[in-house]
Amino acid sequence: MKNPKKKLVTVTLLTALSGAAIYVLNKAISATAVMKNLLSSEEKSCYEWQFGNIFYTKQGSGSPILLIHDLQCGSSGYEWKQIAPVLAKDHTVYCIDLLGCGRSDKPQITYTNFLYVQLITNFIRQIIGCPTDVIASGLSASFAVTACNNTPEYFRKLMLINPEDLAKLNQIPGKRSKFLKGLIELPLVGTLLYNIITSRSNTELLFTEKYYYNPFHRNSSDVDAYYESAHLGNGNGKYLLASLKGNFVNLNISHALKHVDNSIFIVGGAKEDGIEETIALYTSLNTSIEAELIPKSKHLPQLETPEALLEKIHIFF
Numbered sequence: 001m002k003n004p005k006k007k008l009v010t011v012t013l014l015t016a017l018s019g020a021a022i023y024v025l026n027k028a029i030s031a032t033a034v035m036k037n038l039l040s041s042e043e044k045s046c047y048e049w050q051f052g053n054i055f056y057t058k059q060g061s062g063s064p065i066l067l068i069h070d071l072q073c074g075s076s077g078y079e080w081k082q083i084a085p086v087l088a089k090d091h092t093v094y095c096i097d098l099l100g101c102g103r104s105d106k107p108q109i110t111y112t113n114f115l116y117v118q119l120i121t122n123f124i125r126q127i128i129g130c131p132t133d134v135i136a137s138g139l140s141a142s143f144a145v146t147a148c149n150n151t152p153e154y155f156r157k158l159m160l161i162n163p164e165d166l167a168k169l170n171q172i173p174g175k176r177s178k179f180l181k182g183l184i185e186l187p188l189v190g191t192l193l194y195n196i197i198t199s200r201s202n203t204e205l206l207f208t209e210k211y212y213y214n215p216f217h218r219n220s221s222d223v224d225a226y227y228e229s230a231h232l233g234n235g236n237g238k239y240l241l242a243s244l245k246g247n248f249v250n251l252n253i254s255h256a257l258k259h260v261d262n263s264i265f266i267v268g269g270a271k272e273d274g275i276e277e278t279i280a281l282y283t284s285l286n287t288s289i290e291a292e293l294i295p296k297s298k299h300l301p302q303l304e305t306p307e308a309l310l311e312k313i314h315i316f317f
Helices: 004-033 113-128 140-150 175-184 189-197 200-211 220-231 238-245 254-259 275-285 306-316
Strands: 045-049 052-059 063-068 091-096 132-137 155-161 264-269 290-294
Touching: 004 220, 045 113, 052 113, 063 113, 063 140, 091 113, 113 132, 113 140, 132 140, 140 155, 140 254, 155 306, 175 189, 175 238, 189 238, 200 220, 254 275, 264 275, 264 306, 275 290, 290 306
Parallel strands: 063 091, 063 132, 132 155, 155 264, 264 290
Antiparallel strands: 045 052, 052 091
């Protein structure tokens, strides 16, 4: 029988080597994922917020419009690359990277709905400085609705693009989701898991199965930009993913929807899963909400069918 001490030394050595290998792999992924530098921007500013620096761009002149991207690990202001320049012909267009996303800071915190509500409110008050029209996509639509309900004086009209299903927003942290959050936040294994989930192949799969109706509309630049966005910050995007998987970013917005007095217009991709049911629920809570669907589009009409979306935007604003 082998000496127990030798077994312990062997196990310890293997564990150390495995940890070192994972560390090197994580560092290599973080470095190579951002080499193309697709998210660089000449027109950029930094809002020094209390929880971290917020990257944003400002272009054009006229009444202000704030563009808020969906809240996913690969999301950023890149989402609006075909929308912002056109709107800037008639408006002052602000486009931000939310905390934990893209070129903004990615602190090691728990991300919540209220955190983003506070960010949006503070940004409008301190940077824009006057009531603002807002276009928000996906999960971020819930932040815009809540912020508008809390401080309606800072908002004008709201456009929500494929807002999150209310049933999903009602999901709260439980044992399973908290376990997932803790797992993803682990120093080495959690970072490796994050890198696997946000790999380029999985990012490409998101465009094919969720983001775009027509997979042939997908191009490598969009995939690379989302892949780069997820890996800026040396893997710290995992803390946002942990909060998303842990359901810490969800919030029941039914009360806010009922009481918001601002004009709300919902635009949905006609092929987005469950969008008609989602719109029906939103409009049942607030009958003044208007809604339309864009044919042959799914979750990101701002990238897949920008001309059709711009038509809706020009009519509403």
